[in-house]
Amino acid sequence: MPGLPTSAEAFVTLVTNSEYGLGAAVLGYRLRAVGTTRATVVMVTESVPETTRKMLSKTWDTVLDVTQLDSNDSDRLAMLKRPELGITFSKLNVWKLTQYKKVVFVDADTMPLSNIDDLFQYEELSACRDAGWPDCFNTGLFVLTPSLETYKALIRRACDDGSFDGGDQGLLNAHFSTWSHGDIRKHIPFSYNVNPNASYTYLPAYKHFADQVKMVHFLGAVKPWHYQYANGRVQGQNLTEHTLKFLEQWHKVA
């Protein structure tokens, strides 16, 4: 692949507690299993216990402390007015990792099925369409260029306008609002961030495109670590066959 030396590029995720730490441990394992050639960085906040950090260091190249609230005083003050955006602010820390020229951010509740290093061909801000409101991108996976300027602009926007969904997805879609009908090269195929959903058009399409799926995203309130797992089997109701299969694949690693 032409472009940057791969050492200047990294996969990055975020962990603020031990539950998401489990998710990140699986993700880190899978990234190595599919043979990534890029650096892997897990950002952890002060609230993450030492045992989790230790576990993460086994599957991630770098376990990096980030402040849940920025240390810059005026930022901190403004942020404190919107405590509900705490985790969003932590995610924005990825723009401060200027030691990397390009980053693929991935949620801790994702699981790559095959190598996804070709994502580094994309430019900021590239992402997949959201199943739900498909003119928004889903922020479980996005390609960005770290920059303190962008970081500050995002913080400013968050403090001024908040986020229309109370999380990072609303904020980032408001900021990168030309994504929807701008440059189609910034639309990563949905197969890189497949979020199983209940829409009745999803299932036949999933079956048709199944062999192209490169990453699964367990988005929503119920995460893989919430399911009971015993003897290679996940206990769960109203799950499609392939969701069950992915959950079991996840648990085999965890």
Place this chain on the structure above:
Amino acid sequence: MPGLPTSAEAFVTLVTNSEYGLGAAVLGYRLRAVGTTRATVVMVTESVPETTRKMLSKTWDTVLDVTQLDSNDSDRLAMLKRPELGITFSKLNVWKLTQYKKVVFVDADTMPLSNIDDLFQYEELSACRDAGWPDCFNTGLFVLTPSLETYKALIRRACDDGSFDGGDQGLLNAHFSTWSHGDIRKHIPFSYNVNPNASYTYLPAYKHFADQVKMVHFLGAVKPWHYQYANGRVQGQNLTEHTLKFLEQWHKVA
């Protein structure tokens, strides 16, 4: 608007029975209420009763008979092997309406909230992203150029490969497969074909973009005419406030 004389352009829907006839009656009424300047055509199959045709003629400019199975013998023979695609084949008839230079096809279960004539600026094949598998387009609304050649190519594809979802959406997405990552000008904003869904990312986005919504699509097994309606109120469980509002708006017209 520059381009074709508006008489060469039409909104077209399809009705194969009296239930969808109700849907089309509301749609036809709404198209006039929002002041369309284009012709409106409802295609009906032989199975549609006379009373329904009469009702439809009140809100549509043209009630047009189309054959459920094409009269061409070899087509008919091939089609008969795939009876499940019957309604899909009926929809494809829209490509035969070569008396129009451009057509906006709209499902009979849709309801425009405001004028959508600007859709005629789009070229074949333009459509909105599907909430569910967002790299597919939803075939509840699409812009096309009638052409016997395209019609035949679609019939051929249906006979050879069927449809991955058993309906027109699978067939048309397979045929116009470059849509997903081709020309972004063929991506109509989602606000023209909003299909309420249960994905948890949908609701906050809906609230944020609500004032941009131009058309609602009651996609899925439960249609507006399945709900009880009395004293200006729709009886329904697990409905969001705005879905209820749209259903009541629909029933006020029906």
